[in-house]
Amino acid sequence: MFQEPDYRENLSLMLSEVLHDIGVNERIVMRRRRGVMLRETMSNIRCRLTDQNGTNFYLGSQSEGTTTIGLHSDIDILAFIRDYNIIQDWSEWEHGKLNYLMIQDENTTPGYCFLQLLRDDAPLSATVFPDEHHITDRRGRILYKNTVKNEFLEGADQQHGPSIVEQGKSGLCDRDKVIAYPCKSWPQSASGWLDRQGIGRWPTQEMRRYGASTGCFVVPTGSKVSIYPELEWRISTSFTERFLMLNLNIPQIRCYVLLKMILKSFLNPHEINISSFMCKTVLLQCIENTESGIWKDNNLFTCLTYCLLELHSSVQNECCSHFIIPENNVMAGQFTAETKHDLSKSICKLIQNDRQQLLSIDIDHLGHRLQVKLNRIPHGVYYLVPSSLEIYENVLMSGNINIANGISAQHEYVINHLHNKNIRTMKQYVGKLMTFSDNGNRLEHAAFMFLGPLLFTTYGSILASSSIAENNQVSPQALVWLSAGLNSDISSSRLKLASVFYSTGDMEKAELILRHTEQQYYSYPVLPFCSCHNQPPGAVTSEFKRVCNEQSEDYIKHITAFCVRFIQGEINCVPHELQYEMFRSTQHDMIHRHEYKDFWMNWAVVDSLPFLYFLQYKIYRHLERHQNKQLALCKLFRTIATDKNLRHRETAFNILGQCMEQENRPQQAFKCYMLSLQQRARNNAANFHICKLFSGFMITGEANKNDQKKV
Template identity: 45%
Template sequence: MFQASDYTQTVSVRLSEVLADIGVHERNVEKRRRTWMLMECMQYCSHKLTGTRQTFFLLGSKSEGTTTLGLRSDIDFLVCLNNFKILQDLSDWQPGKQNLLMINDETVPPGYCLLQCLRDDVPLPQNFVYYNLFNRERAGRILLSNKIASAIIANGTDFLPEGVRNGPAYTRTGQTGVHDIDMVGALPCKSWPLQAQQWLNQQGVGQWPLDDMKRYCSSTGCFVVGVGSKSSENEDTEWRISTSLAERCLMFNLNITQIRCYVLMKMILKTYIKPLYDNTITSFMCKTVLFKLIANTHSNFWREKNLLVCLSFCLYVLYTSTLNENCPHFIIPGNNLMAGHITQESKPRILEILQNIINSEGTALLGIECDALGERLLLKLNNLSSFKTTSGIVSGDLFKTIARMINSSIEACLIPVSNSSNEEAIQILLNRILKLAIISNQCQGLKKTACRLLAPRLCITLGSVLASLDIQQYKGISTEALVRLSMGLNTDVASSKLKLASMFYCKGDFNRTKIVLSDIEANYDPNIVEPVCSCYTCIGHYLRERFNEICDNHSDEALQYVTASCVIFLKCEINCIPVELKYELFRSTGEDLAVRVFSDIWMNWAVVDSLPYLYFLQYKTYSNLGRQDDKERALSNLIRTIDQEPNLAHRETALNILGQCMEQEVRPTDALNCYSLSLNVRGRSNAAKIHICRLLSTLINARAQNQAFQ
């Protein structure tokens, strides 16, 4: 059995403590995984409801739990188009389907394939090109062009207008406070790739992966990604075989020392390799090296007190791979991941850097600035007080991520309702709530949780639409509307209850409005509650410390106590919207509409942050009740919130409703100032333009009348 020196064991233990302090510990790893898998399940439910023929998979470091705040790992989306049936054996051909035969012949390097088009009436090759995404090669075969991968993500990237294409991926990077996103288009193959068949029968010294893991991996099938191998003659028709789901399974079965080793390798890359030689050694190569070493070492080697030795072994294997310019894919060994990545100019220097880190016996880690790892380690080794742990910040970020995904999924479901009549909207919403119930009954685990989180939000909108129809027909608010609203009142601290208050206000029931608003205010602690919005990529500020503390000590059930989503009203809810907010439904001019992108769909709605809307409704309600002191308090709170709350997403809307309050207070100069500030926040698609024109017209007409009387 391997026995590390006392020095190595001491450094390893301290290094493990540092990694735990920055969030790389079992609890946080599981929390990260659960969050991103839950998000994937919400995407699944959302696409089921909307009938989208794409499936999203969230892969990479975030879903694996192998990242830190300082690593700033991107979000890896795999967008899978389900229109095609890819088969590896003609016996799997199905009539009426767009069948594609996966070809792995001598013209294609390992890890890649061609996709031959088959007829839909008999299992024979197609013999003519019927649209431009298919190419006829020299041998006469009709092959699917990998350019379709760009088409796959084209519809899914409208919400990322800032992004750029990067090979097979669509990437958004460099925005402060916003996650980088890497989106790849792919096609699914339900069967395990033939090129990886041998892997299922191999077993190394470490007896890893276990047989049940391999059985699960083989059940995940594979994907084909639209990119050819470097310098390939089949550049337009070659597809890379991806075993991403199997690799995720392997990552989920690592112990904490193995995960920490991988995180350290990524930090070393970020510190010592990428600044000089970007896109040479990748984190996926590091993952592959880790897999290879785990498979060929005994499990008792991977212990906390051996962490430094484990890291050195991994770096040595990486060094050898770089020296030989060969890093075999763990599952498809014939695929050399380093092919074309290491130039002769960069190779000697990269080898020198790796050798120096290996020989440093851990001192090179002191130079890692990511997450202040080096500084933290030095303090630990000298038994000095260290930095605060980051677990709370990580937990808060994950909580807010879940809340944003809930909102995003609901908004996707509301798009078809945007321009519907009340009757049509009611039918669509009822159908979607029923579909969610069916999905929930057919699944378990996180998919069931996703349904439980989404359904109440749809019920709230349905209840509001029903109430709007009741008010339009001069009836009292129906029991059905109230029942539907009650199903979602506890989705968060404020937004759902604000829709109930808004409904009572528009009906003229100011006493019931006051009761609901008082309840919201009593439960909305501004020192804890975080505003949440997913209408667009808004740059957030630091999360509240107490919010992070609660998130760190509770499950995602606490979302209802610590988050406040923005309040969304559709046009079919117009009778439940105060007059002052209705202007937001008509914010865009023809010129604004011409430059809109898909992600601007929320601009068809009236959307406002919860806290300013709470104080606005209080101001209006107390005005109608003649409670002057309470009215003035609400107005002061509204002004303070707009001025001091850093995480408002719709500050321009808050300024617009404040401006109208100022008009009611006969303070036209202050009102104009509010509208001007609103335009500074958002220059296009802003109702402030309407308010400025309206107010100036009122002032001019008033002056003209005064002059006429004089």
């Protein structure tokens, strides 16, 4: 452990270089943070547009940028329920809200509290027992049980402690969602932290004051050592913790990443005993209690050793004090005496053989890379691991895919919330959205630039559908909004505009838009996106990765193709062949639909490229440009057969089948519908198309019989 200074300094520098190469550097950390914060902002804009009572905050390693590809960190989402008002003082009571008084007494575990229900019409204790989630204690107080969290599990994939784990859409990372209730004031049990000053004079007084201004919240989970586990709520200061992590320097972040790699590689190989939160707590304590000058790249090895010593001391004492609420022992009840002995022994071994242990870390090939730096293995075998360029491209590609998926998902949620509401409601949504462009902060403005065009296009299409129903024309107002949304991505909004012109019979304008869209589509390394399915990402080209590395996230609009969504309020802008998709489900099919995930089945949804070629086929058929028509039909067929990125392949087969019918090729049409059913057996319009096709055969057969009788 205590090697000569030059040795520790050289090893520290090499270790820093390795971490830089795997993406723990300022550029990648900042891009990770920016991407997650954009997604958080888009999610909250959606909540505000639709007047939802919640607000989502993205916490943890992803938002801090303190992760790597090999650590496989999930997304920690804190879902605030704003109807609730958790108070610590009667002066904080608010009329009309669900007010609860935070109680900490001899029966609560440090860092936890009970919640006493108060009246909503006066700052008094409630006397009416509302539901099964409340219980009266010996003092006559009505307390809120943390079992209420089970109500939020509907639609979730699984539960992990107080959180709801949702499997990642489209191959993205899983989301760990925690329900929380806000408290505007700083927790009384953390008041001492505001004046505490360590050797390193970190956090600064400014950081502490800002942290206190964020208040706290309570999470529905009790302590493992509580005598009232169903009544306790954990007091959380995650906002402040995130703020502190965002103010770490790169060597401190690298030290934390190394701690997590060691944790995953050596301490928790089979069961979770020490959490990454404990490692974070140890790191923050070490930073507070050391001179700030030691946290440098050339001292990384020593800093890591110091953190491991502090972790060992915590395990030995079975006490790891929460950084902000010291009374809260985050290790309380976490492991048995036998586990404590094993952990202590493992950490001692790590400290005594620290260099050798680092060389054996497989995560992100860290050990291999370090051996190359130390000349333990020839540089010629370095090709066995991804280069730093490949890593940066993969990290930034993943970040852009997450942002694009977030854009698609938030648009999907907004129009689902619209459902069958009228044009006035959509107008209100758009009006609210404009305030984020005019009055929002930089993140809100950036989120508006992503979300705005998709919603403008939907609004314009709804207006166009209404005017087409009245006089078969597109109103000037509809065209203004449709034009404002053209740059949502490379294709979807342009295809909607082309569909609007097609629906009014303006084939020349529609054809011009389609031709331009096709040219643009093949001018960039475009990747299709759809948030309707839990499917892994399709094939990603090296060119797409290169662009993600070289361009900022603003460039996403040039390299994404969202699926084209038509809600029922847009039906007059939808070709009749696609309208069947809005009515895909029989009464029996509805049983096989997921209540929270399959709402898009009430719409007509199609991938951009098949829809482009379908519209071209229809337009060229109308214009009697037969060669162009056949070329469009061939492109549609080839796209369905070869494009692995299609998310609505069954719909593509359905529109191809109808093209075959119009070409008087019923056998090929039937084959298309059967292939569609192979993709999705239920909730598929192909069932209607097959019935319609057979009905046509029967009518034709009867007509032929009648003709023969006449002869």
